[in-house]
Amino acid sequence: MSGLHRFASPARFLRLADRIQPWTAWTAAILIGAGLAVGFGFSPPDYQQGDTVRIMYVHVPSAWMALFCYAAMAVCAAAGLIWRHPLAHVIAHGAAPIGACFTIVCLATGMLWGKPMWGRWWAWDARLTSVLILLFLYLGYIALANAFDNTTRGDRSSAILALVGAVNLPVIKFSVDWWNTLHQPASVTRIGAPAIHSSMLTPLLLMAAGFMCLFATLLFIRVRAALLERRLRALRHARAHAPPAGGMDTGTTLS
Amino acid sequence: MTAFAAALGRELRLAIREPGEAAAAVMFFVLATMLFPFGVGPEANLLARIAAGVLWVAALLAAMLSLERLFLGDYEDGSFEILALAPLPLSLIVGAKMLAHWLTTCIPLIVATPLMAVLLDLDTGGYFALVAAMALGTPTISLVGGVGAALTLGARRGGMLLSVLVLPLLIPVLIFGAGAVDAALAGHAVRQQLMVLAAMFLAASALCPWAAAAAVRQALE
């Protein structure tokens, strides 16, 4: 059957994932542990912000990851649309909730940082507002992907949405920046200021690398679960439509 | 082009035969706007200050309401299957339907906007900017909303989902639409905001019919 490659590559992906996943999991644990230790134990407090600056070690990497996950999702969505490969859609769907969680972490830490800095939890800072809109793009994507009884439809519709969102993100960013400069005094300190001392850069990069490994680990887990779920559904259908007397090898030859 | 004209004519004829949908959108717009003075109090200064934003938000929500039905009728009665099999680009048909949505829903909203602005005590300096921004911004709502409508064809809770998908994408239109009025009220030129709105419209008109056609085509599979 010429369509067999469609089923072979998820199996290959699973084998690969099984081999890589322990490595990514341990690396993530070590890097995040080291990043937290350096960030909270050994790096100096900011001369202006004091210990509050340590929130940055979680906040900034999660903001990076929020954007990275969306980009990864859009790339997978495009690949799924162009080559009609189901695995690409499965990966895109797997990445979305992880990205949404990074986005929520970014927003939550941003608000924690905002309270001592601005005196209020939410000051409609341009960056945080853009991240909030990004969260809604994630939620819309997840909702659309799960809104269809037919998996193929959910795959394709959400893929088109991911691409539309990716095209729109720069426009949203530009608009929100413009809106913010119009309505906000420029004196407000911005989160994640660019001038960073190397003693702060080390924990930041450690955390970023750790988050990346964490993302890979979670993605492997989610993709494996999704593949198994789809396979289970296919088996159920096969059983529902199998001939009553034909004791053929239903279910034993999978992948 | 005859096919485009035929598709547009069909949509307009349907809208005239069943005027309830466009009327419902305008009614929603008027009612939603009217709620704000009850919510924030009838103080003239406050209402004038928030008028542009309120009108834009109400117009966005009213458009969402009507967008849900944009492709659903043709999807449910099988017309889209036949249109997808007509020897012409599906994006042309989809574009005609988006244009029809703007003509039948957004133009009544644009007409109703100055009237509602009077109720909200908008300063006279803001009217031109408000109507111009609406005229340039609402086509983008029809276009981007059309993509959302095509994506949610056949989805569970399609109407609610449509708003969740489309409203975040339309925040830029809201920002520059309301921003144009604010600039006019502050005595600045509104050219920049109107240009950005026009640019968004042009970009959307190039991309959205194509994306919506792709969405419709996969909905038919």
Added chain:
Amino acid sequence: MFPTGQPWNKSAGAVSRVGPANARFAVNRPDTHPAIRFSGRALACVRGDRAVFSGLDFALDAGEVLTLTGPNGSGKSSLLRTMAGLLPPVSGAIEWEGANIAEDREAHAARLHYVGHLDAVKLALTVAENLRFWSAVRPDGGDIQPALEQFGISALADLPARFLSAGQRRRLALARIAVSKAPLWLLDEPTVALDSEGIAAVHAAIRNHCAEGGSCVVSTNAPLDLPDAKGLDLVRHGMGAGGRA
């Protein structure tokens, strides 16, 4: 998504060989192409997560009718939609005069008429308005009057379609394929809801179409008055044993 292991994928599908076209159906047959006009090889179709059919072949020549039979859920509609190009096959290919239909979607659309389960009738428009629109979207769309007469609904022309009965709506949907020329007709249970006069009109239209060198694929659960039609049985469970025609 992974419908391996389903028991019908091995020798599934029914093969209908192309016999010599019957004389009555081969008048004016344009013999420019010696190859089979419309054919499919090793077609597989997956709906949702379920494999509907696989390894299915068909072939159809000018002037021929192919009837699709099989129980509900056996994939008659899916096969017709695949033939129309609405549904890309999971595997296999469909060819028109040797060229894959997926290569030029618009060219394939121009050569076919498809009537699905749904009538594609707008209830707020009159019968004539409905039909005039379908004529306008085809480049060769002609006058609607002969088509209305052919299916016996010319008296209803100015009536809004919401007042039509189910059978009259079906006649209107079928009249659509008579307003413009297309060599390939794909009809999904065209006689549903029709009375005997309507059924006779459909059969006459198909015969006439084939006499002019057209081809037609009809899915049906009711016997058709088309004795020379070739059959393709999509019986799902019987495919392994006796599915080959």
